Amino acid sequence: MKLLLFIVFTFVILQCQGKPLDHSSNGYQRTMEDIKKEIAGYSEIAKEIINLAVHGKAQNRSYERLGDFVDTIGPRLSGSRNLELAIQYMYKALKEDGLENVHLEPAKIPHWERGEEWAKMVEPRNHSIAILGLGGSIATPPEDITAEVLVVTSFDELRRKSQDAHGKIVVFNQPYTNYKETVKYRTRGAVEAAKLGAKASLIKSITQFSINSPHTGAQSYEPGVPKIPTACISVEDAELMARMSSRGTRIVVTLRMGAKTYPDADSFNTVAEIIGSKYPEQVVLISGHLDSWDVGQGAMDDGGGVFISWEALSLIKELGLRPKRTLRLVLWTAEEQGGIGAEQYYQQHEANISNVDLVMESDDGTFMPTGLAFTGSAKARNIMKEIMKLLKPINITNVFENGGGRDIENWIENGIPGASLSNDISKYFWFHHSQGDTLTVQDPVEMNLCAAIWTVVSYVVADLEEKLPV
Ligand SMILES: [Zn+2]
Numbered sequence: 190m191k192l193l194l195f196i197v198f199t200f201v202i203l204q205c206q207g208k209p210l211d212h213s214s215n216g217y218q219r220t221m222e223d224i225k226k227e228i229a230g231y232s233e234i235a236k237e238i239i240n241l242a243v244h245g246k247a248q249n250r251s252y253e254r255l256g257d258f259v260d261t262i263g264p265r266l267s268g269s270r271n272l273e274l275a276i277q278y279m280y281k282a283l284k285e286d287g288l289e290n291v292h293l294e295p296a297k298i299p300h301w302e303r304g305e306e307w308a309k310m311v312e313p314r315n316h317s318i319a320i321l322g323l324g325g326s327i328a329t330p331p332e333d334i335t336a337e338v339l340v341v342t343s344f345d346e347l348r349r350k351s352q353d354a355h356g357k358i359v360v361f362n363q364p365y366t367n368y369k370e371t372v373k374y375r376t377r378g379a380v381e382a383a384k385l386g387a388k389a390s391l392i393k394s395i396t397q398f399s400i401n402s403p404h405t406g407a408q409s410y411e412p413g414v415p416k417i418p419t420a421c422i423s424v425e426d427a428e429l430m431a432r433m434s435s436r437g438t439r440i441v442v443t444l445r446m447g448a449k450t451y452p453d454a455d456s457f458n459t460v461a462e463i464i465g466s467k468y469p470e471q472v473v474l475i476s477g478h479l480d481s482w483d484v485g486q487g488a489m490d491d492g493g494g495v496f497i498s499w500e501a502l503s504l505i506k507e508l509g510l511r512p513k514r515t516l517r518l519v520l521w522t523a524e525e526q527g528g529i530g531a532e533q534y535y536q537q538h539e540a541n542i543s544n545v546d547l548v549m550e551s552d553d554g555t556f557m558p559t560g561l562a563f564t565g566s567a568k569a570r571n572i573m574k575e576i577m578k579l580l581k582p583i584n585i586t587n588v589f590e591n592g593g594g595r596d597i598e599n600w601i602e603n604g605i606p607g608a609s610l611s612n613d614i615s616k617y618f619w620f621h622h623s624q625g626d627t628l629t630v631q632d633p634v635e636m637n638l639c640a641a642i643w644t645v646v647s648y649v650v651a652d653l654e655e656k657l658p659v
Contacts (some may be wrong), residue, residue: 219655221571227654228575234510235579235645242504242641243583251500251640252633254282255493259486259628266483267523268300268454275479276457279495279520283461288502288518290464293457296533298523300454301325303483304447306420308391311335312441313433320391320420321405321484321623322446323375324526327416329389329446334358334418336388338440340431344374344381355386358442360422362431365397368618372406379419380411389418389444393427396618401425404623405482407527418446458530459520463502465651467513470541473651474517474548475501475643478524478531478596485626489617493555493631493639495520497610500636501644512651514546521596524552531596542603546656549647550594551610554617555631555639558610560587561646565606569657573608576649580642587611606657608646610639 241247258278265272276293283291303322310316339357341347342364347354359382363374372395382390394404403421410416433440459479465471477494481487502518505511522530563573570588577586592608593601601607612635620626650657 221568224572225575228572228579228649231579231649234648236582237508238504238644238648239580239582239641241508242500242644243637247500247504247507248637249633250503251496252631252636254499255488255496255631255636256628258496259488259492264483264485264487265479265481267298267456267480267526267529268451269483272456272480272522276459276522279459279479283459283499283518286499286503287506288461288463290460290462292460294460294534294537296456296458296522296530297453298456298529299325299526300451302449302451304328304449306446306448308420308422308442308444310440310442313438318426318442319401319403319423321403322418322420322448323379323392323405323408325408325410325450326379326419326446326448328448329418329444333443333445334388335441335443338430338434338442339387340434342431347381347385351385354382357387358389358391358444359387360427360430361390361392362427363393365395368395371395375406375421376408379408379417380414383415383417387417391420391422391442393424394421394623396424396621396623398619399424402623402625404621405484406622407525418444418448420444420446456522456530458522458534461502461518463505463511463516465513465515466511469515471514471544471546471656472517473512473514473546473647474519474597475647476519476521476548476550476596477552478521480521480523480525481626482525482622484622484624485620486628487626488628489554489620489626489630490622491524491552493636494551494610497551497555497636497640497643500640501647504640504644505648510648512648513654514651516647516651524596528595528598532599535599539599539603542600542605545600545605547606547608547650548597548600549608549643550597551639551643552594552596553609554612554614555610555636556617557613557635558585558639558642559613560585560589560611561642562589562592562609562611563606564590564592564601566658569606569659572657573646576646579645579649583638583641585638585642604659606659610643612639
């Protein structure tokens with residue numbers, strides 16, 4: 190009897206000791222101190238992840254996998270055969286990696302092809318102008334467009350010169366401040382020029398650095414405004430024409446664009462998981478976009494994001510870890526056309542939004558990482574700061590504001606915490622959407638570090654006893 194009492198007593202004591210971690214079910218609110226302790230308990234696991242990713246046998250793997258992928262498939266424009274091949278390639282690779290629940294989720298995506306395109310200056314002298322038609326642009330008529338050029342540096346200047354725009358090819362030679370501010374000339378240049386009767390618009394590429402490289406990207410027409418052909422030109426040619434026109438020289442350009450828009454195509458978001466051990470219905474989503482523009486290799490945008498996200502699941506599996514929640518890899522389709530695949534994914538899954546713990550996307554480069562960008566409540570931010578302390582061995586522990594990404598913004602706007610990878614983007618726009626976006630700009634050591642951060646963060650959040658507070 191004494192022995193039995195002793196056993197019961199011991200059991201009760203042990204239960205009580207366990208209480209601080211046994212949360213909401215009994216109304217106990219865990220303090221930040223409890224959570225800090227829980228997170229600090231991951232320091233050995235974090236070291237194992239870092240060692241495997243950065244120093245161990247997995248080092249350079251995300252880079253090598255990316256190289257095989259982009260060298261085999263090439264660029265992957267929405268609606269193209271290459272994008273289909275890319276999805277098949279990844280489906281097979283994720284299966285072969287032994288990941289769980291590998292599957293494809295259907296999405297309808299735009300299908301536009303640039304066709305033959307060129308531009309040349311015919312007055313005051315013959316000069317070939319490198320161009321890249323912008324996404325969704327219409328073609329030039331069969332006789333091409335030959336017209337005098339009007340150079341402007343801003344929408345304001347265009348409006349001031351509205352009398353001169355009719356029948357011209359408007360060249361935008363806007364200064365580059367930053368991408369977010371400057372990109373409006375690419376997205377709206379055709380519409381603003383067409384409102385004043387221009388025949389076409391040529392836009393200085395949205396980059397601070399150029400070796401005669403045009404950079405493509407999305408643009409949109411506006412209902413009620415005539416559609417005109419639109420393309421990006423190099424910084425050099427935009428500035429050349431600006432200098433000529435400031436001297437009063439008349440410039441005439443001939444433009445040919447064979448672009449075509451086809452009916453929407455069938456595509457897929459590609460999904461793989463490590464299913465959670467305790468709360469399998471709850472999800473930490475980690476992602477990048479599989480499509481790219483139709484130039485270069487899309488190695489940087491967004492091959493890097495895709496391959497460090499896959500690497501996170503590979504590393505976790507290789508270490509024999511299984512988080513409490515499901516870690517779900519999603520490789521989005523048709524991001525470049527405006528987050529089209531991700532939008533449909535959101536509609537298909539938003540009913541389960543309360544089960545989504547954190548959404549992560551890497552789509553701003555995988556250069557030298559500087560930390561994590563995070564959007565969420567103050568308490569969740571404090572938790573992310575504790576988690577980032579686990580990255581002390583590689584000395585990258587910052588948590589910045591404004592985590593997000595085109596493909597995860599729906600979730601974030603509806604209250605789900607969101608994170609993106611912060612890295613040194615000083616050269617990102619040199620290559621962005623251009624022939625220069627190839628594996629050559631990626632660095633294996635930097636990708637190892639990115640993968641280590643991405644893995645530690647996704648694993649620890651997925652394994653914490655509680656979801657991040659919203
Ligand atoms: Zn991207």
